Amino acid sequence: MVHWIKKYSLLVVVCCIQSLSNMLFSQESGIGVYDDNGWSIILPSPDSRIIYVSSSEGDDSNNGLSEESPVESIEHGASLLRDGFPDHLLLKAGDSWILEQSLGNFKSGRSVREPMLISYYGGGERPLIKAEKPLVHVRNEHRSHLAFIGLEFYAFKHDPNSPEYVSKNGVSGISFIGSSGENLLIEDCKFNYAQMGAYTTGRGRDGNLKNFNFRRNIAIHSWAGDSYYIHELRTRVQGMYISGVEGILVEENLFDHNGWNEQVDSAGATMYNHNIYMSTQNPGSDKIIVRGNILARASAHGLQLRSGGMVENNLFVQNAINLNVGYHKNTSLPGSKAVVINNVFQEVMLMDSTNSSYPRTASVRGIGEITIPARIENNLFSHCLNEAQFGVDDYQDKWGFGGKLEAKNNIVYKWTDKNDQPREEWPDPERTIASYHQSIGKQASTIGFLREARKRPLKTWWAAYAAQTVNNYLRDGYNMKELKK
Numbered sequence: 001m002v003h004w005i006k007k008y009s010l011l012v013v014v015c016c017i018q019s020l021s022n023m024l025f026s027q028e029s030g031i032g033v034y035d036d037n038g039w040s041i042i043l044p045s046p047d048s049r050i051i052y053v054s055s056s057e058g059d060d061s062n063n064g065l066s067e068e069s070p071v072e073s074i075e076h077g078a079s080l081l082r083d084g085f086p087d088h089l090l091l092k093a094g095d096s097w098i099l100e101q102s103l104g105n106f107k108s109g110r111s112v113r114e115p116m117l118i119s120y121y122g123g124g125e126r127p128l129i130k131a132e133k134p135l136v137h138v139r140n141e142h143r144s145h146l147a148f149i150g151l152e153f154y155a156f157k158h159d160p161n162s163p164e165y166v167s168k169n170g171v172s173g174i175s176f177i178g179s180s181g182e183n184l185l186i187e188d189c190k191f192n193y194a195q196m197g198a199y200t201t202g203r204g205r206d207g208n209l210k211n212f213n214f215r216r217n218i219a220i221h222s223w224a225g226d227s228y229y230i231h232e233l234r235t236r237v238q239g240m241y242i243s244g245v246e247g248i249l250v251e252e253n254l255f256d257h258n259g260w261n262e263q264v265d266s267a268g269a270t271m272y273n274h275n276i277y278m279s280t281q282n283p284g285s286d287k288i289i290v291r292g293n294i295l296a297r298a299s300a301h302g303l304q305l306r307s308g309g310m311v312e313n314n315l316f317v318q319n320a321i322n323l324n325v326g327y328h329k330n331t332s333l334p335g336s337k338a339v340v341i342n343n344v345f346q347e348v349m350l351m352d353s354t355n356s357s358y359p360r361t362a363s364v365r366g367i368g369e370i371t372i373p374a375r376i377e378n379n380l381f382s383h384c385l386n387e388a389q390f391g392v393d394d395y396q397d398k399w400g401f402g403g404k405l406e407a408k409n410n411i412v413y414k415w416t417d418k419n420d421q422p423r424e425e426w427p428d429p430e431r432t433i434a435s436y437h438q439s440i441g442k443q444a445s446t447i448g449f450l451r452e453a454r455k456r457p458l459k460t461w462w463a464a465y466a467a468q469t470v471n472n473y474l475r476d477g478y479n480m481k482e483l484k485k
Contacts, residue, residue, distance in 0.1 A: 037461055038252075040187055040215070042147060045086045045114050052121060053077040054092040067121060074099065074129070083107040086114035091151070093458065094124030098156075102133040109145030112183045112211075119149040126152040126458045131194055134172040144181035148174060148189060150458050155193040159221070160263045168225025168264065170195055170237050182210040186217060188459060195222040195258075196240040208283065211247040214240070216461070218254045219275075220454055223261035236272045239298070243279035248309070250276065252292040252466065256450050259299030269351040273299035275319070280332045282307035285372075290314060292467045295322070296450055300351065308336035308372050313482070315467040316345045317433060317446060318385070320364055326371030328401045338374040340367060342482050344471045346433055347446060348415070349385035366391040366415065371401040378483035380475060381412045383432055388415050411478055431477035433470065440464050 033041050044050060051064040051071065058064075058072035064080055071077045074089075074097055081087040086109050091097075109116035118135075120127050129135055131153050136146075153173030157166050173194040174186065186196070196219050224237040239258030242248060259273025275298040282288060288309025295302035296317035305311060306327045316322040322345050325338045345366045365388060366381045381391040391412040396402045413429055414420045422429040438444035442452060453465040463469050475482065 038216070039459065039461075040147075040149070040185065042115065042117055042149075044088060045110070047085065048114075049080070049082060049085065049087040051077045051080045051087070051089050052092070053089065053095075055095040055097050056092065058092075073097070074135075075101065075103065078103050078106070081107055081116065084110055086110045086116060086145075088117040088119065090119055090121040091127035091129075093120045093122040093127055093150075096128035096130060098130045098132070099135060100132050102137040103135060105138050105141045106136045106143060106146070108143050108181070109147075109183075111145055115145040115147045115183065115185070117147045117149065118151065119147070120151070120458070124458075126150055126188075126190055128152045128154060129173075130154050130156045131171055131173060132157060134175045136174050137172070138176045138179045138181075140178045142180045143176070145183045147185040147187070149185070150188045152190040152192065153194040154190075158223075159193045160261065168266065170222065170224035172196070176209060180207045180209055184209065184211065185213045185215070187213075187215045188217065190218040191220070191222070191239075192218075193221045193223075195237060208244050208246045210245070212242065212245045213249045213251075214253060215249065215251045216253060218454055218456065219258065220254070220256045221261070222258040223264070223267045223273075225264060225266045238273060238277045239275040241277045241279075242282060244281045246283045247287040248278070248282060248289065250290045250293060254294045254296075254450075254453050254456075254465075255298070255302075256294070256296040256454065257298075269299040269320075271300045271351075274301040274304050276302070277304040278307050278309070280306040280327050280330060280336075282309075283333050285309045285333075285336045285338065294450075294453065294465075294467050294470075295319065305338060307332055308338040308374075311338065311340045311343060313342040313468055313471060314344075315470055316343065316348075317450070318347045318349050320349060320351045321368060322348060322365065323367045324369040325367060325374050326369060326395075326401065326403055328369055328371055328395070328397050331401070332372050336372045338370075338372055340374065340376045341378050342471070343379045344467075344474050345379065345381045345391070345415075346474070347383055347385050348381075348388050364388040365393065366412075368393040368395065370395045370403045370405050371397065372403040374403055374405055376405065376407040377409055378480070379410045380471075380478065380480060381410065381415045382429070382474070383413070384415045384418065387418065391415050409483070411480060413478075426478045428477040431474050433474075436470055436473045439473070 054070040058070035060076045062069040064071040155171035173191045219239045239255045255275040258275045260269040261267040285308030291312045293314045298319045302316045302319040302322045433446045434444045437449040
């Protein structure tokens with residue numbers, strides 16, 4: 001079995017429920033067996049059917065059962081998978097396909113330990129799915145035990161820089177709408193101009209979607225035309241949207257430049273579009289973890305955490321509003337709470353937009369709209385590009401939505417006041433992401449850092465471009481140690 005894994009270089013996952021917990025929040029959200037490099041492990045079962053797909057070497061008249069006889073099309077390969085079985089669909093690394101039709105509601109795996117897998121075989125770059133439709137578009141159905149690992153979704157007709165650009169309509173890579181089920185893993189995938197279609201708006205006919213795990217992915221440049229002008233049918237677009245999901249792990253991803261596009265007049269930055277939006281309707285805030293992510297240059301918010309949860313050791317960069325906790329217009333689900341610890345917020349800035357009219361917001365904030373009980377501790381707010389209103393807002397609202405706030409041991413420097421003077425005990429408070437990037441021999445700029453981070457290859461973990469590494473460098477400038485939970 002080990003030889004099988006080495007031969008085909010397959011990224012795999014064994015999905016298992018863990019009950020690890022800390023003071024308030026479970027450590028994992030439905031998945032969590034990893035190798036020494038932090039990648040999920042999946043092994044085929046004795047009765048797994050493994051289908052190989054290659055656009056360069058395949059033929060749909062082949063049986064697809066070996067690397068030597070792959071089928072050509074993703075659609076045909078998917079048709080050979082069996083619903084309810086731990087079958088694997090492997091796309092050849094380095095190959096590309098134009099996906100004109102979605103695989104639709106697709107199929108389920110057998111169990112949390114035996115998921116159905118779409119991944120890759122061979123060496124090279126991620127298999128490139130040039131998407132005109134979502135690869136999988138589950139709508140109002142029950143689908144469970146699915147893993148997507150090591151794929152790239154590129155909305156090539158939605159990229160203004162592409163010679164094939166024709167469409168302002170947003171494209172999702174994977175979407176679950178009004179659907180139920182459990183145990184969904186997306187890992188080491190790249191979403192380029194394609195929204196991570198976790199419209200995982202649960203509450204399907206058989207209940208919520210449970211245990212959604214989004215790990216070590218790259219989600220960039222999601223936008224949609226007609227999102228900028230104010231009217232009833234305007235488009236709202238995120239890097240990822242999650243609602244009605246019970247058990248969420250969003251870990252060690254890069255979200256950059258989502259919700260807007262400065263090259264398109266109708267897609268400027270607005271207050272409605274974000275890197276990640278989690279609605280109030282995600283039950284069980286103690287099972288929501290957002291950890292170790294880089295959340296950069298969103299249209300408005302780096303993270304809208306309406307439902308509460310654990311936000312730990314993330315790096316927020318050049319967002320107008322970095323983090324909202326709760327919602328002032330309607331209540332979150334009973335028992336919702338939030339813990340926000342060990343995060344770094346850098347270079348908050350006004351929305352980058354083509355003009356300053358509504359619905360563009362002039363807010364420049366660290367953490368705001370705290371309307372549920374929240375502990376905000378050991379966070380660093382530094383080097384605002386524009387003058388911010390606040391680091392942590394003690395939110396009070398006439399409708400009674402203000403949450404109980406415990407804020408302590410946070411450092412705010414050159415954020416609300418660019419003339420802040422450093423404390424004597426701070427060895428190097430002028431550290432920035434640009435100086436970090438220069439310290440590892442790269443271009444001394446924030447944008448340079450983000451551009452390099454987006455290049456991370458398949459099954460490669462660049463510790464130098466991990467949120468925790470950068471955060472430690474920045475915290476060291478203040479003698480600020482990571483808080484142990």
